[in-house]
Amino acid sequence: MPRPVFPLQRSATVTSRQFAGLCLVPLAVFTFAFLALPLVRLILGSAEGDAGWGIYLQILKTPRYLSALGQTVLVSLAVTAAALAVSTTAGLFLVRNRFPGRNVILSMLTLPLAFPGVVVGFMIILLGGRQGLFNQLLPGHLVFAYSMFGLFLGYLYFSIPRVLLTVMAAAEKIDPSLEEAARTLGAPAHRIILDVLLPALAPSLIAAGAIAFATAMGAFGTAFTLATDIDVLPMVIYTEFTLSANFAMASALSVLLGLVTWAMLLIARSFSGTTVAAGG
Amino acid sequence: MLRSPAKLLQLFVTLVTCAFLFVPTLQSVLAGVTANYFRGLSSGLTLKWITEVWELYADSIFLSVWLALACLAVTLVIGVPAAYGLARNPGRVSRILEEFISLPLAIPGLALALALLQLYGSFKGFRASPAFILTGHVLYTLPFMVRSVLSVLMAMDLKTLEEGAATLGAGPVRRFIDIVVPNAMPGILAGALTVVTLSIGEFNLTWMLHTPLTKTLPVGLADSYASMRLEIASAYTLVFFLMIVPLLMAMQWASARASAKASKAAQ
Numbered sequence: 001m002p003r004p005v006f007p008l009q010r011s012a013t014v015t016s017r018q019f020a021g022l023c024l025v026p027l028a029v030f031t032f033a034f035l036a037l038p039l040v041r042l043i044l045g046s047a048e049g050d051a052g053w054g055i056y057l058q059i060l061k062t063p064r065y066l067s068a069l070g071q072t073v074l075v076s077l078a079v080t081a082a083a084l085a086v087s088t089t090a091g092l093f094l095v096r097n098r099f100p101g102r103n104v105i106l107s108m109l110t111l112p113l114a115f116p117g118v119v120v121g122f123m124i125i126l127l128g129g130r131q132g133l134f135n136q137l138l139p140g141h142l143v144f145a146y147s148m149f150g151l152f153l154g155y156l157y158f159s160i161p162r163v164l165l166t167v168m169a170a171a172e173k174i175d176p177s178l179e180e181a182a183r184t185l186g187a188p189a190h191r192i193i194l195d196v197l198l199p200a201l202a203p204s205l206i207a208a209g210a211i212a213f214a215t216a217m218g219a220f221g222t223a224f225t226l227a228t229d230i231d232v233l234p235m236v237i238y239t240e241f242t243l244s245a246n247f248a249m250a251s252a253l254s255v256l257l258g259l260v261t262w263a264m265l266l267i268a269r270s271f272s273g274t275t276v277a278a279g280g
Numbered sequence: 281m282l283r284s285p286a287k288l289l290q291l292f293v294t295l296v297t298c299a300f301l302f303v304p305t306l307q308s309v310l311a312g313v314t315a316n317y318f319r320g321l322s323s324g325l326t327l328k329w330i331t332e333v334w335e336l337y338a339d340s341i342f343l344s345v346w347l348a349l350a351c352l353a354v355t356l357v358i359g360v361p362a363a364y365g366l367a368r369n370p371g372r373v374s375r376i377l378e379e380f381i382s383l384p385l386a387i388p389g390l391a392l393a394l395a396l397l398q399l400y401g402s403f404k405g406f407r408a409s410p411a412f413i414l415t416g417h418v419l420y421t422l423p424f425m426v427r428s429v430l431s432v433l434m435a436m437d438l439k440t441l442e443e444g445a446a447t448l449g450a451g452p453v454r455r456f457i458d459i460v461v462p463n464a465m466p467g468i469l470a471g472a473l474t475v476v477t478l479s480i481g482e483f484n485l486t487w488m489l490h491t492p493l494t495k496t497l498p499v500g501l502a503d504s505y506a507s508m509r510l511e512i513a514s515a516y517t518l519v520f521f522l523m524i525v526p527l528l529m530a531m532q533w534a535s536a537r538a539s540a541k542a543s544k545a546a547q
Contacts, residue, residue, distance in 0.1 A: 218388025
């Protein structure tokens, strides 16, 4: 029995529509149960202490939390600036020059991408710990792994590869004739960098910087391995939760930290479409 | 190549950075196979630290491998159809959903773990099983799978391909299996390698979610850094490197291949 063509096509499109909708069901169920509900619970949980929602005011009034917040922001800013400076210098060099051993250098610089924060912490201990390389070469003088400087180096360690890859990807898209034109017009090297390269790289640098900042703010593994007595925000959250069993404060600080890192990543997304795995 | 002082400075910065990142990696590899790290290589090379690591931590290594494979299976089952669903319904709701599932990339693992603990921590059977850690790993890796597959699907002309198959009488399920999945394969492969690499190395969520009976490889690493001699900690790190570095290289290769396919299809 031949059926009319039009209703057949119509019913076929409806079912494939339905199928495409059905494809989203497992994702929706999982995300609702294990992301949306827990986040709501976390936010509500932050107000379950004696202070209620006033707990967020309490963070600003308690010197310990405030100084932890300040220290975390400062070390993250320092790491972001250092990672941008180092990675832009090395990235531009690697994009503009071809030489034997270049690929080896590139592999060495991107290897730490897969290291979790704990391993990065151990790398810093091997460099600057009590049994570290520097203390072996110059005994008794150079133990820096367990200080704020050690933390800075650890965050720098996992930030460099991520920023480097973003910078190199952006630098490869810059038209070399722009630089050539500037050079023919007699511009000195530092003017070419300031007037041609950096403006062209700016969106990627802002995006990479925002990601580096967010990652450093939330980094737990590195701080956990290096020192439990440095008060950065993730360590404070951890001790509030496990040692003080102050769940409301741990939740409130987590919400605060989550909002800051999320805002940074939104900034990064608006400047470039890249997503980089947050590690640390 | 090295005509100007600026170039020399760039080279210097590049080499110092390289040393900063690579020297400790090398130290840990060497310390893991040196009989006595403080006396140096002259004390001889040995595999005894590696065997000791195996005796101490084999369980956590196996748990991590098992978790990574389970995480891969779950992200494939949830993520590949979801990417197709998102590609077929481009619009506001899809974009919001995509943004929302990407939240675990933005929110620190510690905060996510606290959220999961507070909601599900009292379900003792779930809390004590590896499935609790698996939930965290899926939460963290799922956006990578979805985005990797989605970017390949968005680059190809899904509609024409599917219409062709539909005129030949293929239903939606057939088309998904025979047309969509094979065409999305580079994205699926890149996503799969990313998921496995991230799952094996995940620490921030896992540390909060684990119990003494569900220790993963990175949890064991933290344990060895805190309480074992340097040689054992290094040998364990060496074992981890041997697992993660090939995965990282495969992941970079597959991701480059997938984005090449996406940009080729887009042209």
